[in-house]
Amino acid sequence: MRCPECQREMALVGNFWICGNHTQPIALPVGTPLAERIPFVDSLPTPLALPIAEYLGASNSFIALHRLTDAAELITRFFAIVALSDVYQQLGDFPQSLKRELPDKLAHPTFGAWRDITAAALRTLQEQRQPCFLA
Numbered sequence: 001m002r003c004p005e006c007q008r009e010m011a012l013v014g015n016f017w018i019c020g021n022h023t024q025p026i027a028l029p030v031g032t033p034l035a036e037r038i039p040f041v042d043s044l045p046t047p048l049a050l051p052i053a054e055y056l057g058a059s060n061s062f063i064a065l066h067r068l069t070d071a072a073e074l075i076t077r078f079f080a081i082v083a084l085s086d087v088y089q090q091l092g093d094f095p096q097s098l099k100r101e102l103p104d105k106l107a108h109p110t111f112g113a114w115r116d117i118t119a120a121a122l123r124t125l126q127e128q129r130q131p132c133f134l135a
Contacts, residue, residue: 003019003021003026004026004028005019005022005026006019006021006022008021010026010028012030015029015030016028016029016030017029017030041053041056047074048071048074048075051067051068051070051071051074052067052071054067054070055067055068055070055071069111072111073111073114076111076114076115076118077114079114079118080114080115080117080118080121083117083118083121083122083125083132084117084121086121086125086130086132087121087124087125087130090125090128090130090131091124091128091130094124095124095128097120097124098120098121098124101116101117101120102117102120105117105120
């Protein structure tokens with residue numbers, strides 16, 4: 001197991017994982033859920049932190065896969081919203097090509113649709129030679 005602070009390998013001592021690479025050694029009880037060992041989860045926005053924490057704490061791989069997919073979809077939706085906001089803010093309106101594409105994608109908001117919306121918005125900014133927050 002790796003130390004949550006320094007990422008070095010921890011030693012198993014009795015019922016604890018120990019990392020002695022710090023002035024105050026880190027000790028974690030054996031069986032500590034992974035979500036509790038990963039400190040960055042608490043610093044994430046709640047909509048991302050919840051599925052990631054559920055993924056890290058999942059007891060079976062089927063549930064873990066679904067939680068990981070939830071997190072990836074939320075990140076993709078976030079990117080789509082940021083990219084669309086950039087288009088609207090920089091151009092003052094959506095170009096016709098984007099206006100034609102958005103209704104179909106938003107009518108059926110699948111993971112792939114959010115990916116396509118992000119790509120279309122980024123493509124629009126690139127065609128207009130505008131910078132993007134995501135780039």
